[in-house]
Amino acid sequence: MKHLLSVEDLGREDIERICDRAASFSEMADREIKKVPALRGRTVLNLFYEASTRTRFSFELAAKRLSADVVNFSASGSSVEKGESLKDTVLTLGAHKPDAIVIRTPWAGAAELVSRWTPAAIVNAGDGKHEHPTQALLDVHTLRERLGSLDGSQVWIVGDVLHSRVARSNIIAFQKMGAHVTLAGPPTLIPRGIEAMGCEVRYTLDDLGSADVVYALRMQNERMSESWVPSLREYAHWYQVNGRRLGPAQVLMHPGPVNRGVELSAEVVDSPQAVITAQVAAGVVVRMAVLYEVLAHSEAPARTPEGAPA
Numbered sequence: 001m002k003h004l005l006s007v008e009d010l011g012r013e014d015i016e017r018i019c020d021r022a023a024s025f026s027e028m029a030d031r032e033i034k035k036v037p038a039l040r041g042r043t044v045l046n047l048f049y050e051a052s053t054r055t056r057f058s059f060e061l062a063a064k065r066l067s068a069d070v071v072n073f074s075a076s077g078s079s080v081e082k083g084e085s086l087k088d089t090v091l092t093l094g095a096h097k098p099d100a101i102v103i104r105t106p107w108a109g110a111a112e113l114v115s116r117w118t119p120a121a122i123v124n125a126g127d128g129k130h131e132h133p134t135q136a137l138l139d140v141h142t143l144r145e146r147l148g149s150l151d152g153s154q155v156w157i158v159g160d161v162l163h164s165r166v167a168r169s170n171i172i173a174f175q176k177m178g179a180h181v182t183l184a185g186p187p188t189l190i191p192r193g194i195e196a197m198g199c200e201v202r203y204t205l206d207d208l209g210s211a212d213v214v215y216a217l218r219m220q221n222e223r224m225s226e227s228w229v230p231s232l233r234e235y236a237h238w239y240q241v242n243g244r245r246l247g248p249a250q251v252l253m254h255p256g257p258v259n260r261g262v263e264l265s266a267e268v269v270d271s272p273q274a275v276i277t278a279q280v281a282a283g284v285v286v287r288m289a290v291l292y293e294v295l296a297h298s299e300a301p302a303r304t305p306e307g308a309p310a
Contacts, residue, residue: 001293003122005111007133007172015176019141021289022282028065029281039068039295045098047090047114048125049075049105054256055125055134058283059102059291066288068295071098086110087117094118100295103127121294129165135255136169138286140177142279143213146251151178154210156202158241159217159263162189166255167217171197182211185239186229204238208245215253216241216263236262243267251275 001014010018028034044063048056056072063070073093075081080089086105093101094117101118103111104125111124126132143150155174161167161183171194174181181199183190190201208214219232229235242265246252252264252274260266268274 003111003115003124004133004290004294005115005122005124006131007136007169007176010133010173010176012176015137015140015173018137018286018289018293019144021292022138022141022285023145025065025285025288026281029285035065035067037067038292039063039066039099042066042068042099042295043097044068044070044291045093045096045101045120046070046072046125047093047101047103048073049080049086049103050126052104052125054280054283055104055132058280059123059125059287061284062287062291065284066291068099068291071096086114090114090117094120100291123290123294126165129163129168131169132165132255133169133173134283134287134290135166136173137290138279138282139170139215139253139255140173141286142253142275142282143251145278145282146275147212149178150174153179153212154182155179155213155215156182156184156208156211157215157217158184158205158208158239160189160219161185161194161217162191164217168197170215171199175199179213184208185217186235188229205241205245208241209247209250211250213251213253214241214246217255218257218259218263232262239263240265241268243271246271246273248273253279256280 046056046059060070098120100121102123102125103114106128108128108130110127111122115122124131124133157167171181175198182202183199184202184205187203195201240263246268250273252268254276258264258269260269
């Protein structure tokens with residue numbers, strides 16, 4: 001695998017291989033020394049045009065645990081503020097010959113464009129409202145650890161689907177792993193025609209109890225150019241996942257950051273059903289697996305990590 005641009009580029013076997021490798025890397029978490037020399041001598045460039053805590057930190061930690069050198073680029077304080085284009089920034093940084101570029105931008109399709117401008121492996125860490133493939137992979141990994149298999153499971157994705165790249169990637173990934181996906185939210189926040197992706201659409205949470213997994217999304221205010229709901233209070237009244245709506249056997253997920261009191265009540269965020277912290281932990285090992293996948297078999301030699309499947 002040269003790049004990871006979209007979940008659509010992966011088959012079920014690819015997803016399972018990445019998750020299996022992530023599981024082998026997770027065994028390192030309890031070791032005194034948490035590094036392996038798999039990508040020693042390689043350079044990973046984190047190119048972020050949007051604010052991020054979980055994704056950026058986990059990619060940096062993932063690269064370092066594989067012994068790669070890491071360079072972090074933030075648009076703020078760079079020549080981007082002087083008007084430098086994405087292409088010129090990539091070409092400038094590419095002169096330092098990074099082996100992989102992890103890119104997050106507000107522009108849909110940017111990761112695919114960057115893959116044309118550099119010989120480096122490209123990993124899409126989020127491109128506008130399009131996709132967030134590594135989030136989908138870590139969510140699949142988290143559910144495999146919790147449920148064993150997604151085959152036949154009912155997954156409800158609740159909230160602002162319209163502006164969510166996580167929702168799009170997860171619809172694809174969950175279905176490839178055998179799950180049935182239902183989207184629920186206000187009509188203004190469900191994209192028209194999204195049923196063509198193979199999912200069901202609901203505009204109430206009346207049947208939320210039928211879900212095995214409830215995946216809540218936050219309101220993507222930074223991507224909204226107008227008011228999509230009358231108020232957050234009214235949204236929370238109709239669509240908040242709380243103790244009254246969430247059953248004891250259901251699994252609760254959220255990509256973070258959580259807006260407590262809006263899409264989730266505080267009681268369910270801290271409940272045993274929530275695997276939100278497990279998702280964060282999965283982010284590191286899954287992104288280790290992705291970086292290994294795109295770099296370990298490229299031209300420069302790389303050692304097989306201890307315990308990782310070949």
